[in-house]
Amino acid sequence: xxxxxxxxxxxxxxxxxxxxxxxxxxxxxxxxxxxxxxxxxxxxxxxxxxxxxxxxxxxxxxxxxxxxxxxxxxxxxxxxxxxxxxxxxxxxxxxxxxxxxxxxxxxxxxxxxxxxxxxxxxxxxxxxxxxxxxxxxxxxxxxx
Amino acid sequence: xxxxxxxxxxxxxxxxxxxxxxxxxxxxxxxxxxxxxxxxxxxxxxxxxxxxxxxxxxxxxxxxxxxxxxxxxxxxxxxxxxxxxxxxxxxxxxxxxxxxxxxxxxxxxxxxxxxxxxxxxxxxxxxxxxxxxxxxxxxxxxxx
DNA sequence: ATCTATAGTTTACGTTTGTAGACTTATAAA
DNA sequence: TTTATAAGTCTACAAACGTAAACTATAGAT
Numbered sequence: 174x175x176x177x178x179x180x181x182x183x184x185x186x187x188x189x190x191x192x193x194x195x196x197x198x199x200x201x202x203x204x205x206x207x208x209x210x211x212x213x214x215x216x217x218x219x220x221x222x223x224x225x226x227x228x229x230x231x232x233x234x235x236x237x238x239x240x241x242x243x244x245x246x247x248x249x250x251x252x253x254x255x256x257x258x259x260x261x262x263x264x265x266x267x268x269x270x271x272x273x274x275x276x277x278x279x280x281x282x283x284x285x286x287x288x289x290x291x292x293x294x295x296x297x298x299x300x301x302x303x304x305x306x307x308x309x310x311x312x313x314x315x316x317x
Numbered sequence: 318x319x320x321x322x323x324x325x326x327x328x329x330x331x332x333x334x335x336x337x338x339x340x341x342x343x344x345x346x347x348x349x350x351x352x353x354x355x356x357x358x359x360x361x362x363x364x365x366x367x368x369x370x371x372x373x374x375x376x377x378x379x380x381x382x383x384x385x386x387x388x389x390x391x392x393x394x395x396x397x398x399x400x401x402x403x404x405x406x407x408x409x410x411x412x413x414x415x416x417x418x419x420x421x422x423x424x425x426x427x428x429x430x431x432x433x434x435x436x437x438x439x440x441x442x443x444x445x446x447x448x449x450x451x452x453x454x455x456x457x458x459x460x461x
Numbered sequence: 462a463t464c465t466a467t468a469g470t471t472t473a474c475g476t477t478t479g480t481a482g483a484c485t486t487a488t489a490a491a
Numbered sequence: 492t493t494t495a496t497a498a499g500t501c502t503a504c505a506a507a508c509g510t511a512a513a514c515t516a517t518a519g520a521t
Contacts, residue, residue, distance in 0.1 A: 182478060186406060190452040193408075200498065209454035216481045219499070224478090238487060238498055252407050252415035259403045260419055262330060263396050264337070269429030271396035272420060275404055277436050283444045285413030286437050292421050293430050293437070300427045308334040310353035326508060344468065360511045363469070368508090382468055382517060 179228045180258075181251070187211070188221045189230065193248035197241045266306040323372045324402075325395070331355070332365045333374065337392035341385045410450040 181189060191206045192198050200222055204215045222242060225231040234241045260268055281289070325333060335350045336342050344366055348359045366386060369375040378385045404412055425433070 179477090183406065184479065190408060194450060194452045206453060206457050209457055213479095214481055215497090216483090217479075220479085220481075223500080240498080248408060249411055249414065252411055253418045255403060255407075256415050256419040257422070259399060260423055262327065263399075264334060264392060265424065267393055267396060268423065269425040269433075270393065271400050272416070272423070272425075273429060273433050273436065274397045275400040276416060276433065278401070279404055279412065279416070280409065280448050281413040281416075281437075281440060281444060282447050283441065284447075285417060286441050286444050289413075289417050289420065290434065290437055290441075292417065293425075293434055296425060297427065297430050297434075300425060300430050303426050303428075304424050306338060308338045309350060313350050313353055323507090328509065357509095358511055359467095360513095361509075364509085364511075367470080384468080 181225070181228070181230060185221050185225050185230070188218065188225060189244060189251065190248070192231070192242060192244055197243040199239050199241060201239070264306055264308050265304050269304065325369070325372070325374060329365050329369050329374070332362065332369060333388060333395065336375070336386060336388055341387040343383050343385060345383070408450055408452045409448050413448065
């Protein structure tokens with residue numbers, strides 16, 4: 174019953190963060206780390222690891238014990254996908270404003286800011302005066 | 318059984334988008350619009366409206382029929398909250414990069430870009446060279 | 462006054478998620 | 492060699508979710 178394509182849940186995401194940081198990890202390591210920041214029982218963590226394997230976000234080295242779990246997707250890619258999904262579910266007209274707000278309250282490194290500035294100045298030349306709202310289907314105003 | 322504080326699900330979010338756009342709407346209007354972009358049955362939409370009311374994202378005008386539903390939160394605020402939650406669940410060290418990627422593939426208006434540029438140049442003066450990863454709890458490396 | 466279409470309410474049902482105990486088995490210790 | 496600890500698997504269970512049929516009641520049509 175391996176199901177790919179399913180999204181990670183928020184709890185599963187937390188598990189992935191520690192594995193991403195460690196590169197690869199045993200359940201013991203994951204349990205130890207999670208114990209420091211949550212009150213999840215070892216069983217709960219084992220269940221989440223199994224579900225992540227079923228969703229194909231983790232693979233293991235096949236050891237029968239002290240098995241090593243490794244991500245099949247980089248943290249960077251997972252974050253980009255998630256952000257994309259979030260942004261795509263939002264009104265195209267308003268999303269710029271929401272992103273701006275989000276950035277205002279996020280700590281960015283000098284490097285991030287410089288790259289962002291670069292991208293923005295490139296976008297500026299071709300930027301539209303306004304972006305159309307896409308909350309409604311086309312022709313929703315037609316009489317029927 | 319009114320439960321506040323619960324997050325909107327993705328289906329509920331779609332319903333909210335049409336109500337946000339219309340300002341307020343009857344179930345008939347919502348059903349008609351959603352019918353143009355999904356294959357959800359009228360029943361399904363009614364259920365989602367009820368759940369949004371229970372989660373206090375919608376209030377109605379109390380009419381016994383042809384009731385008007387109104388959002389209790391603005392689209393802007395909902396979007397900002399959602400983005401915040403998404404960003405806060407991510408590694409602080411990498412999130413700038415992910416946001417940058419997201420922005421690179423999002424259409425922004427001239428106005429959005431100008432405001433963003435303004436905010437970024439303000440942030441630049443105090444920006445750190447790098448942001449620390451916050452995927453792990455403090456002292457996770459201590460022997461125990 | 463009766464009927465009909467439909468807005469709103471109830472009930473339903475399989476799947477996913479959060480959460481975790483119970484069980485099985487392998488390795489390290491005695 | 493026996494045993495205890497714990498890694499991995501199975502089972503569990505309530506709540507949330509996606510999805511929708513059935514039921515109730517009301518306003519408009521005849």
